[in-house]
Amino acid sequence: ESRGLGDGYKRQLFNQMTGSNQHVGNFPGVTVDQKMGKFTTASVDGTVVDLPGIYSLRPYTNEEIVTRDFLLKEKPDGIINIVDATNIERNLYLTLQLIEMRIPMVLALNMMDEVRNNGGSINVKEMSRLLGIPIIPISAIRNEGVEDLIHTACEVAENKQYPKVYDFCTPGPVHRCIHGLYHQLEDHASRIGMNGRFAAVKVIEGDQDIIRQLKLSENELEMLEVFQKFNEREQLKLIGKLEELYRQKQIKENQKTVAIKIARSSDGKFRKTELTAEELERIENLPEDTDF
Numbered sequence: 001e002s003r004g005l006g007d008g009y010k011r012q013l014f015n016q017m018t019g020s021n022q023h024v025g026n027f028p029g030v031t032v033d034q035k036m037g038k039f040t041t042a043s044v045d046g047t048v049v050d051l052p053g054i055y056s057l058r059p060y061t062n063e064e065i066v067t068r069d070f071l072l073k074e075k076p077d078g079i080i081n082i083v084d085a086t087n088i089e090r091n092l093y094l095t096l097q098l099i100e101m102r103i104p105m106v107l108a109l110n111m112m113d114e115v116r117n118n119g120g121s122i123n124v125k126e127m128s129r130l131l132g133i134p135i136i137p138i139s140a141i142r143n144e145g146v147e148d149l150i151h152t153a154c155e156v157a158e159n160k161q162y163p164k165v166y167d168f169c170t171p172g173p174v175h176r177c178i179h180g181l182y183h184q185l186e187d188h189a190s191r192i193g194m195n196g197r198f199a200a201v202k203v204i205e206g207d208q209d210i211i212r213q214l215k216l217s218e219n220e221l222e223m224l225e226v227f228q229k230f231n232e233r234e235q236l237k238l239i240g241k242l243e244e245l246y247r248q249k250q251i252k253e254n255q256k257t258v259a260i261k262i263a264r265s266s267d268g269k270f271r272k273t274e275l276t277a278e279e280l281e282r283i284e285n286l287p288e289d290t291d292f
Contacts, residue, residue: 010082013108013140014050017150027066034066044154049076055090057097059209071101075193078104078157080149085109085122085137099131099163102195104156106134108149113139132165166197177204181227188214203227 018037052063138145
């Protein structure tokens, strides 16, 4: 199954994999195109579905809903996750969400030719180790690495090669919250073919669609409120920390701005002098609405 970002490059890869063996329709209930195609290798005849390019599995847009519903309900044999090598950070959020779904996956690191042309390099082997999934460098526009990608994707799907790493939490309250809820939801998630950790994270996020699918009892729903309130408190703490960091940064910037003052000397000329620590402290403690 093919999915990823950068619709132009994704379309090129889809065309290279399927040639003229394509069919275009609509996903059920929405006006989002569904492109399907056949491909053949020496050992496999397969079907590839071109899902909409998205940045997250949060169900806010039609594209996100279509992609998530397909992955949850159709249960594909594997995923090709296309990532822009020139902007990896932007794509990693979705990649981690896909890993949590525990579906065999290969990451196609696209636009590697541009990375090289700009004098850059990526340690693909180390990145693969950290994420626990195979990574194949490609250039869809130049048809580089595509054959290797198809071979690896088929191998991963046939052997049911699941991501080796799926818990990226650092020790702490959120980590304990996810794991505690995971054990409570594991049976419900397993019943509908959903990964327990993915379900736990979505429930903590307040994802009503996932909560409905799990069909929890009243007691379990009450328990969820405790976890969700805990998560809200942790988020507020994090927001507070971020606001404090931002405040400190602003203070430093303000100090740079006001650290120089203009003073008239005895000869009538203006000279720049640095503010004293005491003067800086007085400025920092002025009310926010002070009019200078």
